Amino acid sequence: MEHKQQTPCAICDRPIDDAIAWPNPMSTEVDEIIPVSRGGSATDLRNLEKVHRCCNQLKSDKSLAWARRKVTGAPALKSTIVPFKTSGW
Numbered sequence: 055m056e057h058k059q060q061t062p063c064a065i066c067d068r069p070i071d072d073a074i075a076w077p078n079p080m081s082t083e084v085d086e087i088i089p090v091s092r093g094g095s096a097t098d099l100r101n102l103e104k105v106h107r108c109c110n111q112l113k114s115d116k117s118l119a120w121a122r123r124k125v126t127g128a129p130a131l132k133s134t135i136v137p138f139k140t141s142g143w
Contacts, residue, residue: 065109065118066125079108089115 060069064085074081085105088094092115095101105113113121 061104063106063109064103065105065113065121070104070106081107083107083110085110085113087118091115
């Protein structure tokens with residue numbers, strides 16, 4: 055019996071089983087690290103990584119760091135929060 059090494063999902067770090075067919079949530083998809091909607095490339099291999107379909111849907115157009123925090127249950131920062139200082143005048 056041949057043992058096939060499975061690639062971990064770039065988001066949740068659980069193994070990806072290539073035998074699981076789409077549209078199963080645990081099937082394989084390719085994700086853009088920097089989403090195309092935010093200026094990333096869909097053809098540059100350095101911007102692509104293998105993920106589970108459900109993880110890719112969770113990430114959507116958010117950052118990889120945001121998605122990783124979300125799947126681990128860590129508090130995620132709201133994307134609308136921008137640190138700033140108010141002036142005294």
